[in-house]
Amino acid sequence: MNIGIIGAGAIANTMLERINHDAHENLRINSVLVRDKEKYQHLEGEYGISLHTDLGYFLDSDVDIVVEAANVEVAKSVLPEVMRKKDAMLISVGALAEGEFVAELMQIAKTNGRTLHLPSGAIGGLDLIQNVQSHGELESVTLTTRKPAVALTYETVASEKAVFEGKAIDAIKHFPKNMNVAIILAMAGIGMERTHVTLIADPSTDRNTHQIEVKGAFGRASFTIENEPLPENHNTSYLAAISILGTLERMNRNFVIGG
Template sequence: MNIGIIGAGAIAHFLLEKINRHRHENLRISSVFVRNKEKYRLLESAYGVSLYTDLEKFLDSDIDLVVETANIDAVKTLLPSVLKKKDAVLISVGALADEALLTEISDLAHAYKHNVHLPSGAIGGLDLLQNAHALGTVTSVSLTTRKPARSLIEEDIDEAKTVFEGTAMEAIRQFPKNMNVSIVLSLAGIGIEKTSVRLVADPHIDKNMHHVEVIGDFGEATFSITNNPLPENPKTSYLAAMSILGTLERIGQKIRIGG
């Protein structure tokens, strides 16, 4: 499968290393869409890709699918055009907190018969949540995210401090760079207005920690994840990067587990 990537940041470099540099058996990144071609010119020789600054030419290149690794603004401005021609994988799922955009993307995907894949990002257990909610009987989903204090607030604190408590919708509006997890959790379950979120700044930790609780007719489930940072960029979750690679590998499989 030939892949086109939007963006050239930490996650894009991770994918280029794992797929192109290591010569993945079934995947190949052939095109990369960037804003500044000269800035990223070395990617062409390092990974054997073609750079594009024109979206239409990028979409018309020899790619089967587009992976967005940029940011929420890129999803809002580029994804509608992408879905008219290609399937897509999104990492900046926080953009989908915009209900109008979510509706537009859903309508375009149906109209042009293309798929939108949302990797689980920095958490897991989404298959359990989706299965538990198959009959609409999950009654409560809550997420508590703890992050190193210095990554959330400027003030010096000695004890953990709750900096946000509310719905997933409010969380992504106030912390657009920190709460993608809450949106993908909401989309898998009871929605962004009903999913409860608490964000804690903790001066005693150096990794992001997520704790999810699900309650419904099926029973109760809890799961916790502690994320190591991506070695090349400590601001990016290693698991979030790996979730994209895992999603790409599963797309081409004839036998799939879970879901």
Template sequence: MNIGIIGAGAIANVMLGRINHDAHENLKVNSVLVRDMEKYQHLEREFGIQLYTDLDDFLASDIDIVVEAANVEVAKSVLPQVLREKDAMLISVGALADGETVAQLMQIAKTNDTALHLPSGAIGGLDLLQNAQSHGELESVKLTTRKPAAALTYERIEAEKAVFEGKAADAIQHFPKNMNVAVILAMAGIGMERTQVILIADPRTDKNTHHIEVKGVFGKASFTIENDPLPENQNTSYLAAISILGTLERMNRNFIIGG
């Protein structure tokens, strides 16, 4: 599978290293779309890729799928055109926080027979939510996220403090850069309006921790993920980065587990 990446930040560099540098058996990054050609010229030499600054030229290159690894604003601006021509994987899932965007992208994908893939990112257990929700047997989903205080508030605090408590739809509006997990959880489960979120600023931690509680006709489930950051970029979750690679690898398999 030939891959095109939008963006050249931490996640793009992890992909280039794990796929091209390590000579992945079934995957190869061929093209990368950037804003500044000169700044990222070294990537061409280091990883054997072609840089582009024009979206049309990028989409016309030898790629089967586009991985968006930029930011919410870029994702919103380019995804409609990308999905008219290619399958895509969205990393900045905050772009799907409003129903209008979701409906638009779903229609474009359906009309053009393309697909938008959303990797699990910094959490797991999404197969459980999707399986329960597909039969309407999911009753409640609650996410409690704990992050270093400096990531959530400018206020100097000595003890942990809940900076938000309410539905996912409101959490995303108030903390757009910190609620990717809430978006993917809500989309896999019972939606933005019914998914409950508690966001805690904790001055005593240097990790992001997500605790998820699920109830339904099937029973109850809970799981906790404590994320270490990428060594290359302390602002990016290690699990979020490798979930992209795992999703791409599973798309190429003939033997599929779960889902």
């Protein structure tokens, strides 16, 4: 499968290293869309890819799927055009915080026969949540996210402090850069109005921890994920980066586990 990437940051470089540099058996990155071609010129020789600055030429290149790995603003500006021509994978899921944009993408996907893939990112357990919700048997979903205090507040915090508690949709409005997990969890489950979020600023931790509690007719489930940062960029979750690679690999398999 030939892949095109939008963006050339930490996630894009991790993908280039693990797919092209390591000569992945079934995956190949052919094209990368950037704003500054001169800045990233070295990637062409290093990984054997073509750099593009024009979205149209990028989409016309030999790619089967486009992976957005830039930021929310870029995702919102280019994703509609991308999905008119290609299947896509969205990393900056904060772009889906607005219902109108989600509805637009759903209509484009339906009209053009496209698929938008949303990797699980920095959490797990979404297969269970989706399976239960598909029969309308999911009663409650709660997310407690604990992050280093400096990532959430400018105040000096002596001990852990809940900086938000309420609906996912409100958490996203107040902490748009810290709620990707809440968005993907709400979309997999009972929605942004019914998913309950607690966000804790903790001065004693240097990592992000997500505690997910699920209740329904099936019983109860809980997941705790303690995220290590990506070595190349401590602002990016290691698990979020490899979830992209895992999703791409499963798309090529004849045997599919879970889901």
